[in-house]
Amino acid sequence: MTATERNSMEYTNAFKGNANQPSEAELAAARGPSAKLWNEFIQWMAKEEGVAGQEWKGICVNKYGWSLRLKQKSRNVVYLGPGLDCFMVSFVLNDKALKTAKELRLPMAVADALAASPRYPEGNALRLIVHRAGDLPAIRKIAMIKLAN
Numbered sequence: 001m002t003a004t005e006r007n008s009m010e011y012t013n014a015f016k017g018n019a020n021q022p023s024e025a026e027l028a029a030a031r032g033p034s035a036k037l038w039n040e041f042i043q044w045m046a047k048e049e050g051v052a053g054q055e056w057k058g059i060c061v062n063k064y065g066w067s068l069r070l071k072q073k074s075r076n077v078v079y080l081g082p083g084l085d086c087f088m089v090s091f092v093l094n095d096k097a098l099k100t101a102k103e104l105r106l107p108m109a110v111a112d113a114l115a116a117s118p119r120y121p122e123g124n125a126l127r128l129i130v131h132r133a134g135d136l137p138a139i140r141k142i143a144m145i146k147l148a149n
Contacts, residue, residue, distance in 0.1 A: 011129050013065025014082045021056045022066055022082065032085040037130055041080075041089070044140065045070050049147055051077050077146055086131045089139050092123040097149035101126075101142055110138045 014030035015022045028035045045051040053071030067090075068080045081088040093101065102114050110128060117124040128139060 011081075011083050011086065011088050013067070013088075014084050015058075015061070016065035017062050018058075018066065019061065021058060027082055030082050030084055031087055034083075034086050034130055034132075037133060037136060038080065038082070038087050041130075041136060041139065042068075042070065045078070045143065049077075049143060051143075051147070072147070078143060083129070086129050089128050089130060091126045091142055091146050092120070093117070093126055093142075093146060094123045094149055097145050098124050098126075100145050100149070104141060104145075106138045106141070110142075 015026070022030070027038075031038055042054075049072075051070050051072045053069075053073070055069045055071060056066060057069060058066045065081065068082075069076050070078045070080065076092075079088075079090040081090065098114065098117070102111070106114070113126055113128055114124075117126045126142065128135070128142075130136065130139065
């Protein structure tokens with residue numbers, strides 16, 4: 001089983017099937033202990049990387065749920081999907097960014113996810129689940145690579 005398959009098995013969007021964008025209270029309740037990490041990552045992206053734009057999207061909410069896009073001007077940089085006691089961080093990486101990320105020393109689960117990332121016309125989709133603070137350093141590195149490419 002690949003890292004992507006494992007990630008998909010352990011993650012379900014907390015707002016799958018909800019017709020309306022989740023409120024802050026609903027988000028905090030669903031994410032549980034990972035809510036602090038969600039907020040920390042968003043603040044880091046804004047302060048350190050200049051990615052301050054935010055846009056909630058509920059495309060095919062019955063199938064995928066809701067996600068928060070962090071944007072730099074009109075560019076989507078990262079997608080955050082609220083889960084139950086966790087959240088998913090998703091990137092679309094072009095070939096150069098993917099190659100650079102694969103050359104980094106990253107945790108095995110992240111390296112496996114990079115190797116297994118499905119290819120789409122717009123790039124490779126990397127999806128990572130955040131459960132604990134130790135998950136964030138690798139995600140920050142990938143965010144910096146995404147912004148540089």
